[in-house]
Amino acid sequence: MNLLFCLESILSEFRFMFNSQNFALFQAFIYGFITHTGEGTLTRLYQSSVSQTRYWSFPKFLCRGKWDPDALAAHLIKYLQAIFPLSVYVYDQTHALKTGGSQWGLHFFRNFSYQRHRVNQSKFHYGHEFGALGLLCATPTDWLLFPVWVKLIVPQ
Incomplete structure (x- = not known):
């Protein structure tokens, strides 16, 4: 359908x-x-x-x-879990590197792939940081990923 x-x-x-x-x-x-x-x-x-x-x-x-987007995401999760009883939460934290200084939400975050003796490498990156939550649901034939919530993380 x-x-x-x-x-x-x-x-x-x-x-x-x-x-x-x-x-x-x-x-x-x-x-x-x-x-x-x-x-x-x-x-x-x-x-x-x-x-x-x-x-x-x-x-x-x-x-x-x-x-309220958070209440909407919570209701969507309840709705999906009622339809798909077998489900798993999936969380992803994404870093997007930026070079400009005039965009809202830009901040420094750690470079976790930093290696001490590499040239031209910083311990920190500058850009946006996003958190995303999804619900991975099992159907009789396949797995479906429903993106439920995405938020720009801005440190205070």
Whole structure:
């Protein structure tokens, strides 16, 4: 069965976490995220979603909307575990090296592959650090990885 046909019933499980306008934007955002296969800019996601809302509500929903991404991830995990009883949590901490100084969230982090006698090597890198949580679920024929939560780690 095509995912888009049953997506509305799946997303209705999350309706209680949003008000009506935010839920429509959340639904459009998920539709755009699934249907768009190319570069994932916000404009392209909006165009792929065939949303009835205006474009400017998309950025407003993501930055000022009244919803909790951590609670949404927790509810998604409960929902997936009810469907797939055999599952494993997968956590990944990713470092992305950057050279500019004007990007938000840049900081120094340890270079764990540092070797003392190598030339032109630093004990620390400068860039972004992300934490990602996924749920690896077993089906009768295969394993599926559901990315559930990603957060930019910014030290205080």
